[in-house]
Amino acid sequence: MQFGIFSVGDVTPDPTTGHEPTEHERIKAMVTIARKAEEVGLDVFATGEHHNPPFVPSSPTTMLGYVAAKTDRLILSTSTTLITTNDPVKIAEDFAMLQHIADGRVDLMMGRGNTGPVYPWFGQDIRQGIPLAIENYALLHRLWREDVVDWQGKFRTPLQGFTSTPRPLDDVPPFVWHGSIRSPEIAEQAAYYGDGFFANNIFWPVGHFQRLIELYRRRFEHYGHGTAEQAIVGLGGQVFMRKNSQDAIREFRPYFDNAPVYGHGPSLEDFMAQTPLTVGSPQQVIERTLEFRDYFGDYQRQLFLMDHAGLPLKTVLEQLDLLGEEVVPVLRKEFAALRAPGVPDAPTHASLKATRELVTS
Amino acid sequence: MRIAVVTAGLSNPSSTRVLADELAAATRRRLGGAVEVDVIELREHAHALVDNLLAGFPNAALKHAIEQVGSADGLIAVTPIFTASYNALFKAFFDVLDKDAIVGLPVLIGATGGSERHSLALDHALRPLFGYLRAVVVPTGVYAASADFGARGGDTAGLAVRIERAADEFAALIRADLRKPLDDPYADVVPFEALLNNAG
Numbered sequence: 333m334q335f336g337i338f339s340v341g342d343v344t345p346d347p348t349t350g351h352e353p354t355e356h357e358r359i360k361a362m363v364t365i366a367r368k369a370e371e372v373g374l375d376v377f378a379t380g381e382h383h384n385p386p387f388v389p390s391s392p393t394t395m396l397g398y399v400a401a402k403t404d405r406l407i408l409s410t411s412t413t414l415i416t417t418n419d420p421v422k423i424a425e426d427f428a429m430l431q432h433i434a435d436g437r438v439d440l441m442m443g444r445g446n447t448g449p450v451y452p453w454f455g456q457d458i459r460q461g462i463p464l465a466i467e468n469y470a471l472l473h474r475l476w477r478e479d480v481v482d483w484q485g486k487f488r489t490p491l492q493g494f495t496s497t498p499r500p501l502d503d504v505p506p507f508v509w510h511g512s513i514r515s516p517e518i519a520e521q522a523a524y525y526g527d528g529f530f531a532n533n534i535f536w537p538v539g540h541f542q543r544l545i546e547l548y549r550r551r552f553e554h555y556g557h558g559t560a561e562q563a564i565v566g567l568g569g570q571v572f573m574r575k576n577s578q579d580a581i582r583e584f585r586p587y588f589d590n591a592p593v594y595g596h597g598p599s600l601e602d603f604m605a606q607t608p609l610t611v612g613s614p615q616q617v618i619e620r621t622l623e624f625r626d627y628f629g630d631y632q633r634q635l636f637l638m639d640h641a642g643l644p645l646k647t648v649l650e651q652l653d654l655l656g657e658e659v660v661p662v663l664r665k666e667f668a669a670l671r672a673p674g675v676p677d678a679p680t681h682a683s684l685k686a687t688r689e690l691v692t693s
Numbered sequence: 694m695r696i697a698v699v700t701a702g703l704s705n706p707s708s709t710r711v712l713a714d715e716l717a718a719a720t721r722r723r724l725g726g727a728v729e730v731d732v733i734e735l736r737e738h739a740h741a742l743v744d745n746l747l748a749g750f751p752n753a754a755l756k757h758a759i760e761q762v763g764s765a766d767g768l769i770a771v772t773p774i775f776t777a778s779y780n781a782l783f784k785a786f787f788d789v790l791d792k793d794a795i796v797g798l799p800v801l802i803g804a805t806g807g808s809e810r811h812s813l814a815l816d817h818a819l820r821p822l823f824g825y826l827r828a829v830v831v832p833t834g835v836y837a838a839s840a841d842f843g844a845r846g847g848d849t850a851g852l853a854v855r856i857e858r859a860a861d862e863f864a865a866l867i868r869a870d871l872r873k874p875l876d877d878p879y880a881d882v883v884p885f886e887a888l889l890n891n892a893g
Contacts (some may be wrong), residue, residue: 349883445861463888465892466888466889467889495849516878516883518889520882520884520885520888521885521888523885524885535748535750536749543879544879545880547879547880547882555885557694593748594748595747597743597746597747597748598752602744606750668836
């Protein structure tokens, strides 16, 4: 099982001090956080993609390319890559390039984005969100698997004899996750291709995501990629820890109360009861995260949201120390012991390459 | 058979609740003893409604109320008229419903106010709201002003007649049972080939 962190890349003032980092500080902080993720033994760093303030990560492969040079083991990923408004040709090129730079330590998560105005900035229309996600990914999927592509669709100019360069490293396309918080169509899409499905469950109650993940698993089996239990599932999580749980709650409460997404709404206690947010001791985080398996079955990737709502870099780095030293080693052991036989790990470049060699030999 | 009653009165006791209860009782007399009535006092969900607007999901109690409305055979919806329209609590509840949650559901609308001058709020505010949600609103809406509850010079018989007429229409619509079951997008998935053909 893979453990990692995902970042939204928001620039948010620290509500306890009023300090607002510059874009430069925030971008450098994200890079520091990514490097820290490897240092503390995590497997994955994923950056979001946004094209409007107060968010900084508009150019994920630029950032991930730098992180690739500064790390050795870490898988570089996204949360998410906008399959609706990016040209699939450019996604194919950018992430194949990143694969070469990073020696294969790359996967990515497709998402539609949720901001209406961003679509026209890139010549698209949010009302076509699902059809864009379906068509653009169908093209991307071919560009990484066919050396020469003839193609015609609704949303971009046709391609005639087009070769996307560089070709994927070792002719192994990056593994793709499809992220969704509510669309059954995206679960169906992930199942059809046998790709991963990432349910970013951090803001919504568990029952909703059980239905979405159950749909993905059922259709994964339907399309012949394996049993429902073997489908590749990723989940989000959101935690804040101190040795003493009361200290964690006291310290995190002002960040929660003023957070851009849910601030000034439900109480911290209500939100913890209703969503995966866990504010408490490392042991509480371990217990809560293990419960995800009870709700959703064996899964392959757990990403935590750690750097948001104006938390200072120093605090985030302390959180990563706790995550890497006290939480993840226990989770690795416990999840491995619980996992049903026959449930695979998340695909990596190495595993996909080995499978490919097996098939072609 | 089950009727949901949504009442947005703010005081306790509330004349809005009194009207809601009378509408429910009149409906029950027509449909017989097996009718269950779930009363949802929005005041009890006031904070949860704002939390839902901000966080995007309901707490457990509000979720239960939303499900009671969505799965009912008929809905009685009653609000006090504030500033020429339904009050904010009433609107907040219908704002957090899924847009398809009450498609085809028979709805009996009622409102209360200090004077008769606001009675058209039923037709310029409540009726369009339920029109958007594609619910089926009965022709008679029931408005009750202070005078209808027995103030000096009031005509309480008029209110009773309107309640009975509205309940007649509402019960007939419920008996007709015209509501189609909702699609469940997580159970009845659109196959990928169909999605692809639609896109390409």
